[in-house]
Amino acid sequence: MFAVKKNCDNDRTDHMSLIDVGIRGDGKMEMIDGQVYFSAMKFSSTTYNNEGMNFNLLIVLYINEDGNDKPKILTAVMSPGIFVDSRRSARDYQEKKFNSFIEPFLY
Secondary structure, eight states, rough: OOOEEEETTTTOOOOOOOOEEEESOOOOOOOTTTTTOSSOOSSSOSGGTTTTBBBEEEEEEEEEEGGGGSEEEEEEOOOOBBOOOHHHHHHHHHOOOOOOOOOOOOO
16 A cells, blocks of 8 residues: 655646655555455655645555566555645644544445
């Protein structure tokens, strides 16, 4: 799993490039029985520190056959935009109601 933002410096309109903004925790997990659970993940930065851009979670499913150096990517899924605020800012502005649990991907 990666936390990314869209690259606004890209002049080309025929493709989108992404910049890794960093995520702390174990973002690399093995899929067991078609399921993966991530826990204790933390964004390394905030939306404010990235020109107000929302982040997206990017999950890449790959297989590494026979110990090859290059894994084969099976699929990649990107979440809708996520606004990431600092804990201090969220505490300072009590009127905002933040939900600490989100499920950006369908089951």
